[in-house]
Amino acid sequence: xxxxxxxxELALTPAQEAFRDEVRDFLGRVAPKQWxxxxxxxxxxxxxxLAFQREWDGKLRDAGLVGMHWPAEYGxxxxxxxxxxxxxxxxAWCGAPQAGLTFVGLNLVGPTLIAHGSPxxxxxxxxxxxxxxEVWCQGFSEPNAGSDLASVRTRAAVDGDAxxxxxxxxxxxxxxxxxxxxxxxxxxxxxxxSRGLSLVIVDMHAPGVEVRxxxxxxxxxxxxxxxxxxxxxxxxxxxxxxxxxWRVAMTTLLHERGTALLGIQVRQRQLVDRLIARVKxxxxxxxxxxxxxxxxxxxxxASIECDVVRxxxxxxxxxxxRTGLPGAEGSAAKIFLSDFIRRFSRTALDIAGAAxxxxxxxxxxxxxxxxxxxxxxAGTTQIQKNILAEHLxxxxxx
Amino acid sequence: xxxxxxxEQDLLRTTARQALEKAFPPDYARRLLDDEVPEAPWPQLAxxxxxxxxxxxxxxxxxxxxxxxxxxxxxxGRVLAPAGYSATAVGAxxxxxxLGSPEQRAAWLEPLLSGARLGVLVAGxxxxxxxxxxxxxxxxxxxxxPLPGAAEAQTLVVAADDASGGTVLSxxxxxxxxxxxxPVRGLDATAQLARVSLNxxxxxxxxxxxxxxxxxxxxxxxxxxxxxxxxxxxxxxxxEKMQEMAVEYAKVREQFGKPIGxxxxxxHMAADMVVRLESSRAVVHYAALSIAEGRDDSxxxxxxxKAYAAEAIGLLAEDALQVHGxxxxxxxxxIHLYVRRAASVARLYGSGDMHRERxxxxxxx
Numbered sequence: 140x141x142x143x144x145x146x147x148e149l150a151l152t153p154a155q156e157a158f159r160d161e162v163r164d165f166l167g168r169v170a171p172k173q174w175x176x177x178x179x180x181x182x183x184x185x186x187x188x189l190a191f192q193r194e195w196d197g198k199l200r201d202a203g204l205v206g207m208h209w210p211a212e213y214g215x216x217x218x219x220x221x222x223x224x225x226x227x228x229x230x231a232w233c234g235a236p237q238a239g240l241t242f243v244g245l246n247l248v249g250p251t252l253i254a255h256g257s258p259x260x261x262x263x264x265x266x267x268x269x270x271x272x273e274v275w276c277q278g279f280s281e282p283n284a285g286s287d288l289a290s291v292r293t294r295a296a297v298d299g300d301a302x303x304x305x306x307x308x309x310x311x312x313x314x315x316x317x318x319x320x321x322x323x324x325x326x327x328x329x330x331x332x333s334r335g336l337s338l339v340i341v342d343m344h345a346p347g348v349e350v351r352x353x354x355x356x357x358x359x360x361x362x363x364x365x366x367x368x369x370x371x372x373x374x375x376x377x378x379x380x381x382x383x384x385w386r387v388a389m390t391t392l393l394h395e396r397g398t399a400l401l402g403i404q405v406r407q408r409q410l411v412d413r414l415i416a417r418v419k420x421x422x423x424x425x426x427x428x429x430x431x432x433x434x435x436x437x438x439x440x441a442s443i444e445c446d447v448v449r450x451x452x453x454x455x456x457x458x459x460x461r462t463g464l465p466g467a468e469g470s471a472a473k474i475f476l477s478d479f480i481r482r483f484s485r486t487a488l489d490i491a492g493a494a495x496x497x498x499x500x501x502x503x504x505x506x507x508x509x510x511x512x513x514x515x516x517a518g519t520t521q522i523q524k525n526i527l528a529e530h531l532x533x534x535x536x537x
Numbered sequence: 538x539x540x541x542x543x544x545e546q547d548l549l550r551t552t553a554r555q556a557l558e559k560a561f562p563p564d565y566a567r568r569l570l571d572d573e574v575p576e577a578p579w580p581q582l583a584x585x586x587x588x589x590x591x592x593x594x595x596x597x598x599x600x601x602x603x604x605x606x607x608x609x610x611x612x613x614g615r616v617l618a619p620a621g622y623s624a625t626a627v628g629a630x631x632x633x634x635x636l637g638s639p640e641q642r643a644a645w646l647e648p649l650l651s652g653a654r655l656g657v658l659v660a661g662x663x664x665x666x667x668x669x670x671x672x673x674x675x676x677x678x679x680x681x682x683p684l685p686g687a688a689e690a691q692t693l694v695v696a697a698d699d700a701s702g703g704t705v706l707s708x709x710x711x712x713x714x715x716x717x718x719x720p721v722r723g724l725d726a727t728a729q730l731a732r733v734s735l736n737x738x739x740x741x742x743x744x745x746x747x748x749x750x751x752x753x754x755x756x757x758x759x760x761x762x763x764x765x766x767x768x769x770x771x772x773x774x775x776x777e778k779m780q781e782m783a784v785e786y787a788k789v790r791e792q793f794g795k796p797i798g799x800x801x802x803x804x805h806m807a808a809d810m811v812v813r814l815e816s817s818r819a820v821v822h823y824a825a826l827s828i829a830e831g832r833d834d835s836x837x838x839x840x841x842x843k844a845y846a847a848e849a850i851g852l853l854a855e856d857a858l859q860v861h862g863x864x865x866x867x868x869x870x871x872i873h874l875y876v877r878r879a880a881s882v883a884r885l886y887g888s889g890d891m892h893r894e895r896x897x898x899x900x901x902x
Contacts, residue, residue, distance in 0.1 A: 146832055436890065439897040467811060471814075475815075523808075533788070
């Protein structure tokens with residue numbers, strides 16, 4: 140299937156165009172074509188997945204493409220947002236799995252340590268993250284603290300030079316494969332909300348850490364529950380200051396600047412194109428399905444909305460490049476993206492009909508159920524709308 | 538080529554906002570709806586060069602491109618400026634500039650650029666005009682409309698099908714024998730709708746734009762694409778204004794002892810407005826960029842923008858009126874004027890279905 144590549148939406152300098160062409164050429168050579176086949180997924184077994192990830196990261200690292208957004212002094216090359224976007228898109232076009240095992244380390248922990256970590260923490264962890272030698276997970280959500288993250292209860296009690304952690308985390312991606320966890324916990328029990336929180340480093344192999352896989356509605360186990368019983372860490376494992384964890388955590392999370400969205404959009408564009416190609420081969424009642432006006436309208440909608448995601452993503456990027464801050468379009472983009480994927484998945488299932496329900500042959504059912512990860516994770520659509528209304532529009536709290 | 542606005546466009550936006558808030562004060566659209574015909578400030582705005590944006594300075598235009606014009610159109614939409622600007626500066630004038638001879642440009646283009654005369658392109662899904670050989674030229678017959686901008690236009694740029702099925706473009710003065718323009722009382726009075734009826738209208742050779750049939754056909758299609766995108770560029774401006782009004786109202790209106798903006802239902806409606814506005818802004822911006830650069834996806838981009846933004850801002854408009862509650866349903870409150878604009882645009886310049894069908898073809902279905 141020859142993909143229709145969209146035109147660029149931001150002016151690229153000759154150097155950036157050359158970078159894009161190099162990356163495209165490189166990935167064309169090293170990325171298996173199998174990755175673009177319908178329903179292909181990376182190995183689900185932990186050991187196999189880790190080996191898969193390390194091999195792929197190794198190839199990217201040899202080409203200087205791992206952690207390139209990190210500052211040069213920490214082993215990156217301070218790549219611009221535009222270069223990151225170029226890489227993100229090209230990786231998506233070749234079918235490379237997104238948000239792999241090393242994602243948290245490279246994109247969440249690394250930048251957090253770079254901005255807030257102690258020299259010892261940086262020395263200990265940054266090179267290892269960059270070399271894909273350490274896998275990290277992020278311990279934030281709890282059974283009673285999802286949307287209301289500031290209410291986390293996992294307790295870290297100070298005991299001399301140590302902190303003793305007790306509590307439970309949930310929805311922890313890849314905890315079963317992780318060496319370390321960046322954990323949000325409560326160090327000040329007198330404060331119930333964000334003021335008493337700290338961000339700490341926990342060795343996942345330490346005594347008292349228990350990981351239980353969480354099987355999600357789509358069948359895979361990408362997430363886990365993590366139980367912490369009297370887990371001891373050192374004061375040196377606190378990132379930033381004690382009781383300042385919320386601020387440290389938020390400054391990193393707020394740096395989602397639209398490049399991930401562009402990668403997701405490319406994946407969706409491939410699916411839209413795949414559905415269109417599929418429809419052209421289908422018949423209903425002895426007539427080509429592609430001539431059915433309702434099918435044509437539904438596919439046009441899907442194609443248009445998929446392109447809207449792209450245009451929104453580029454507006455986000457452009458604002459981030461210009462001002463360094465997210466703008467109104469940033470708040471709108473994630474909501475729009477998750478709504479779009481939901482609608483598109485429904486359309487695909489409608490068009491594929493009964494045959495589309497065959498999970499052995501088709502992926503649309505998986506995509507449909509999987510779309511809830513986006514409408515719920517990293518801020519539910521409803522909470523995002525509340526935040527948008529209150530912070531961007533200034534509507535008063537209830 | 539940047540995606541966002543350049544510094545010059547930021548300045549254009551500020552200047553345009555100030556000029557248009559003066560030229561079209563809040564009661565202007567309402568007076569049109571009340572069947573008044575207030576004096577249109579077009580000559581003043583023409584002095585700013587706006588009618589010539591996208592037309593070469595050598596031809597008497599102001600230079601710049603369609604992305605610059607989109608900035609002005611956005612500001613026009615915020616104040617619900619009537620259709621005369623778009624019909625003239627987006628539809629009619631660029632065609633005369635591109636295809637007219639020096640004599641034709643002197644006679645027909647100049648008055649459009651100065652704001653002295655308004656123009657309208659008689660073409661598109663709501664037009665059906667035929668050209669037969671006439672005395673020293675052509676004879677045009679057919680019907681069109683309701684067409685936006687036609688009610689006030691003096692210069693008609695008429696696209697007609699000739700005997701062999703090709704397209705021929707003619708310049709016609711409204712006062713010519715056989716031309717009947719019947720204003721329509723539209724849902725949105727600012728659209729200045731009228732039906733155009735041509736009954737054997739004689740067009741001398743000198744008033745026929747001398748382009749070969751497929752050049753003329755392509756030029757008309759490009760003009761229709763620009764008009765469609767212009768309509769939603771304005772609509773995004775109108776949507777922005779509607780969102781501001783709704784949010785402002787939600788902050789001050791109190792019920793049950795608190796501002797209604799504190800109710801989650803209202804917050805979510807307001808958040809949905811932002812999503813619809815920003816997504817529309819993004820798709821319209823790309824369409825304008827694609828047209829300005831002559832990209833080969835510009836027809837698909839134009840149809841995508843028209844189909845998507847007209848629907849999204851239409852829904853935004855409904856919520857904006859709804860947030861205003863009872864006062865939003867009064868004649869005196871301006872919000873219904875904006876809702877009328879949204880509902881009208883969605884059904885003009887090609888319906889959503891028509892534009893989606895065009896996208897379906899573009900993606901290979």
